[in-house]
Amino acid sequence: MVVLRAGLCPGLTEDMIQLLRANGIRTVVDFVSSDLEDVAQKCSLSYKALVAVRRVLLAQFSAFPANGADLYEELKSSTAILPTGSPSLDQLLDSGLYTGEVTELMGAPGSGKTQVCLGIAASVSLGLKQHVLFLDSTGGFTASRLYQMLRAQTEDEEEQARQVLGRLGLCFVLQLEALQRIQVVRAFSIYELLRALQELRDRLSQQVVSSMGPLKMVVLDSVSAVIYPLLGGRQSEGLALMMQLSRELKTLAREFSLAVVVTNQVTRDSSTGPLKPALGRSWSFVPSTRVLLESREGTWEKATTQRAASLAKSPRQPTGIQVELDIG
Amino acid sequence: MQREVGTLPLAPALRARLAAAGFQTAQELLDTGPCGLSKEIGISREEALEALQVVRRECHGNAARTAGGSGATRKCTALELLEEEQTQGFIITFCSALDNILGGGVQLTKITEICGAPGVGKTQLCMQLAVDVQIPECFGGVAGEAVFIDTEGSFMVDRVVDIAAACVQHCHLIAEAQQEEDHRKALETFSLENILSHIYYFRCRDYTELLAQVYLLPEFLSEHSKVRLVVIDGIAFPFRHDFEDLSLRTRLLNGLAQQLIIIANDHKSAVVLTNQMTTRIGQSQSTLVPALGESWGHAATVRLIFHWDNSQRLATLYKSPSQKESTIAYHITCHGFRDVQPPAVTHSTEGTELNPRKRPRTEEERQ
Numbered sequence: 001m002v003v004l005r006a007g008l009c010p011g012l013t014e015d016m017i018q019l020l021r022a023n024g025i026r027t028v029v030d031f032v033s034s035d036l037e038d039v040a041q042k043c044s045l046s047y048k049a050l051v052a053v054r055r056v057l058l059a060q061f062s063a064f065p066a067n068g069a070d071l072y073e074e075l076k077s078s079t080a081i082l083p084t085g086s087p088s089l090d091q092l093l094d095s096g097l098y099t100g101e102v103t104e105l106m107g108a109p110g111s112g113k114t115q116v117c118l119g120i121a122a123s124v125s126l127g128l129k130q131h132v133l134f135l136d137s138t139g140g141f142t143a144s145r146l147y148q149m150l151r152a153q154t155e156d157e158e159e160q161a162r163q164v165l166g167r168l169g170l171c172f173v174l175q176l177e178a179l180q181r182i183q184v185v186r187a188f189s190i191y192e193l194l195r196a197l198q199e200l201r202d203r204l205s206q207q208v209v210s211s212m213g214p215l216k217m218v219v220l221d222s223v224s225a226v227i228y229p230l231l232g233g234r235q236s237e238g239l240a241l242m243m244q245l246s247r248e249l250k251t252l253a254r255e256f257s258l259a260v261v262v263t264n265q266v267t268r269d270s271s272t273g274p275l276k277p278a279l280g281r282s283w284s285f286v287p288s289t290r291v292l293l294e295s296r297e298g299t300w301e302k303a304t305t306q307r308a309a310s311l312a313k314s315p316r317q318p319t320g321i322q323v324e325l326d327i328g
Numbered sequence: 329m330q331r332e333v334g335t336l337p338l339a340p341a342l343r344a345r346l347a348a349a350g351f352q353t354a355q356e357l358l359d360t361g362p363c364g365l366s367k368e369i370g371i372s373r374e375e376a377l378e379a380l381q382v383v384r385r386e387c388h389g390n391a392a393r394t395a396g397g398s399g400a401t402r403k404c405t406a407l408e409l410l411e412e413e414q415t416q417g418f419i420i421t422f423c424s425a426l427d428n429i430l431g432g433g434v435q436l437t438k439i440t441e442i443c444g445a446p447g448v449g450k451t452q453l454c455m456q457l458a459v460d461v462q463i464p465e466c467f468g469g470v471a472g473e474a475v476f477i478d479t480e481g482s483f484m485v486d487r488v489v490d491i492a493a494a495c496v497q498h499c500h501l502i503a504e505a506q507q508e509e510d511h512r513k514a515l516e517t518f519s520l521e522n523i524l525s526h527i528y529y530f531r532c533r534d535y536t537e538l539l540a541q542v543y544l545l546p547e548f549l550s551e552h553s554k555v556r557l558v559v560i561d562g563i564a565f566p567f568r569h570d571f572e573d574l575s576l577r578t579r580l581l582n583g584l585a586q587q588l589i590i591i592a593n594d595h596k597s598a599v600v601l602t603n604q605m606t607t608r609i610g611q612s613q614s615t616l617v618p619a620l621g622e623s624w625g626h627a628a629t630v631r632l633i634f635h636w637d638n639s640q641r642l643a644t645l646y647k648s649p650s651q652k653e654s655t656i657a658y659h660i661t662c663h664g665f666r667d668v669q670p671p672a673v674t675h676s677t678e679g680t681e682l683n684p685r686k687r688p689r690t691e692e693e694r695q
Contacts, residue, residue: 003350003368027350109625110647134406139438139589140629143410145650179407186402188590194335195386196403228623229583232575237340244334265626278623305652 002028002061009056011049019043028057075100078257082130082217085123085153088323089116092309093289094316097259099216102249102286106264106277107293112307112327113263114140116293117219119327120261122149126178130216134184135196137225141184150175190226190241197248204256215258220249222263224278231279239282246286262287277312289314293325331387333357338379345369354383402593417470419461419557419598421453422495423667425656429645430630436470436556436598439588439627443603443618444634448641449660450602451482454559456665457600458527459492461557464514467499472556472597473526475548477541480562483529492523494663528552535566539580542587549595556597558588564604564619578623585627601628640668 003026006014023042025031032054040047081096090096097103097120105113118141121132134141154171187193204215223245230238253260265278277284277292284290290313296306310322331354333346349368351357357365357380366376418433427433434440434457442450458476463469476483499518503511528548532538538560549555563584571577592599606619618625618633625631631647637657644655657668 002352003356108622110631110653114649137586138626138629139593140649141409142649143406143413146406147410148650176407179410180405182406184404184406184409186593188586188593191335191337191386195331198331198335222626224623225582225586225626229579229586232579237343240334244332248335265623267622275622 004028004031009053009060011053011056016043016045016049016053019045028061032057080216080257080259082120082124082128082259084116084120085127086116086119086325088325089291089309092291092311092317092321092323094314097217097261098289099257099259100253101288102246102253102260102262103289103291104262104264104277104287105291105293106266106312108266108275108295111293111295112325113293114138114221115145115327116325117221117261117263118142118146119149121182121217121219122146122153122178124217125181126150126153126174128216130181130214132182132217132219133200133215134182135193135218135220136184136186137188137193137220138222139186139188140221141186143179143184146182147175147179150178188226190230190245193220193226194241194245194248197245197252201248201252204252215256217259217261218249218252219261220263222265223283224263224265227279227283228265242279242283246283250286266292284313287313331355336383336386338382342369342371342375342379345371354387357383358387416596417465417468419457419470420463420468421456421460421665422498423658423665425667426643426658426665429643429651429654429656430632431648431651434557434598434600435630436596437592438629439585439592439599439601440630440632441601441603441618441628442632442634443605445605445616445636448634448636449658449665450634451480451561452487452660453665454561454600454602455483455488456491457557457598458559459488459495459523459664461598462518462523462526463495463499464518466508466510466514467502470556471554473528473552473554474557474559475528475530475545475555477530477532477538477558477560478562479532479538479560479565481531482561485524488524488527489520490662491664492520496520496523526554528555532566535571535580538563538566539584542584542591545591546594549591549597553595555595557600558591558597559600560588561602562604563601568604568619578621581620581624581627585624588627 002008004012004017004020006012006017008028020026020031020039020043023039025034025039036047036050036054039045040050078100080099082099083090083096084093093103105116107113117134121134124130125132154174185196187196200215200218227238227242227245230241232238249260249262252258264283266275267278268275275292277290290311292310292312294308294310296308305327307325307327308322309325311317311319313319333351333354334343336343336354338346346357346369351360360368362373362376362380365371365380366373369376371379416436418427418430418435420427420433421430442453444450454476458474461470461472461474463471465471496518499511499515503515530541532541542560545558549558567577567581588599588601591597603624604619605616607614608617616635618631625647628647629649630645633644633646635642635644640657641659642655642657645651645653659666659668
């Protein structure tokens with residue numbers, strides 16, 4: 001819905017725009033979909049000029065169809081699969097997180113969503129040496145826990161390092177480097193979040209070689225914390241903002257080949273109903289993969305680090321597969 | 329700056345008009361200018377000017393503000409956060425078992441929620457924390473002030489006097505034992521009157537007052553920059569009775585949670601909330617769960633559940649980003665919140681037979 005403005009294309013002058021506007025043609029869509037002979041008569045403009053302008057506008061603003069085979073080749077070369085660091089979770093996700101897609105983790109409070117996100121960030125940063133952007137909207141990001149996970153993951157490497165290089169400080173350096181590759185942004189409201197995503201997009205599209213480095217993953221914990229205060233009631237702007245956010249996330253994933261991981265809450269219809277993902281039906285179309293995390297025991301009286309992850313939605317695997325996870 | 333018009337924080341009516349007029353990106357708005365904008369959409373010049381100021385602040389403000397300040401996006405690497413966390417203090421509770429399972433005490437910059445049945449000690453812990461936050465740094469405290477927002481009217485000043493007196497005496501004992509200069513200097517300012525004068529008390533009678541108070545809190549905190557603890561005693565009370573529209577309640581609670589997180593983060597203070605318990609009726613048995621619903625469970629970063637086991641009070645760490653779930657026993661004495669003293673022989677054997685994690689009601693049902 002771009003407004004017609006002088007200079008948008010060579011044939012379009014200010015007088016032309018005024019005449020068109022007087023006849024109710026304000027945007028590119030209006031212009032391109034109108035009958036040009038009619039317009040030429042009403043606005044007393046030359047038919048040839050109008051046709052030339054239309055051709056340029058169509059070339060500038062329409063989408064190009066792509067060949068399926070070309071699309072497949074492009075996807076093969078640009079998609080990467082990032083292992084999550086937990087073999088059972090990888091098995092659930094068909095060998096890992098796919099770039100170019102949005103994956104969602106949902107669960108009740110205390111079910112381990114933030115822990116799994118930290119584990120994935122640690123694994124990608126340490127194992128693959130890629131940069132990770134962690135968008136924290138709940139204040140649950142604890143760097144000391146992340147450091148603990150990194151130490152646990154470098155325990156095996158420590159043995160090898162000692163044998164091969166005889167240097168004990170190597171694993172410490174590895175951990176520090178891994179920590180530096182994870183950038184944390186705290187965005188506690190929807191506008192801050194959108195602003196942070198916009199900044200990321202600008203930075204990536206300008207290809208500024210900064211400390212950011214090759215970004216491969218964006219983790220958003222959690223999306224429902226920023227959207228929930230806006231939904232419901234009589235105003236519909238909450239839904240609009242939610243869809244804007246989903247568009248930003250999906251374009252980021254697709255254009256820059258990132259894996260986007262999002263966490264979500266679960267709610268109940270009534271106090272006895274089954275658990276269902278929050279944010280409703282509109283949001284359920286946004287992630288391509290959905291994983292539900294549950295703790296083994298139903299109540300808070302038994303403490304355990306075992307969690308059950310089940311696949312609720314996936315484009316590749318059959319739904320309903322369940323695996324065991326240990327978030328300890 | 330290709331920021332979409334839909335993502336800018338403008339009024340919804342204005343956004344709808346901009347979309348209908350065909351504006352897509354923020355750059356187009358800035359190019360048009362206030363006069364052109366007011367003509368195209370049909371709003372007054374002042375409104376157009378205001379809207380453009382908001383847009384300009386959103387798009388260009390970041391470049392100027394990346395040096396710091398709370399308005400800019402809060403960006404840092406995990407390494408910097410780790411260094412920050414390691415130098416951050418904790419607010420101790422005087423019960424070493426509870427401090428241990430919390431990882432050192434109540435953490436700053438996080439929201440801690442305490443749920444429990446009536447009479448189990450939630451308000452006692454809040455009052456203890458309001459005194460403990462003021463302990464000087466040389467004794468291991470954070471030397472801050474406290475804000476106490478009371479919705480239930482359960483704040484008893486004479487009880488706080490008892491707790492504060494015991495705390496001051498404890499610090500005197502430490503100073504005498506260690507005989508250091510800064511201890512003695514700190515003790516000059518750490519007196520009963522000082523402690524009481526640094527607890528800022530607010531009384532909110534219904535949810536509107538509570539929301540208004542939390543909305544005005546950032547201003548108050550910027551004037552009193554030494555505040556390190558915000559306690560809201562009874563966040564469930566104003567929202568539980570007399571609320572017909574449940575979806576409005578969820579919206580308000582979630583908005584409140586986000587505001588509290590922003591306060592905790594920007595002012596480096598701990599936020600402590602107390603919640604009530606409600607019964608969830610399942611297929612075969614009923615359980616006590618924290619009130620205010622499923623979505624509220626996500627608001628707090630750390631969740632503590634206080635419950636009874638016969639006559640012993642227990643605290644369970646249910647949700648934490650860095651500590652394992654565990655249960656400990658605690659005691660409330662005339663001096664405040666304390667550890668359980670090593671029990672007599674008969675009492676301990678009794679305690680180990682009945683598994684302290686199981687609530688008596690469940691056991692009765694099972695029997």
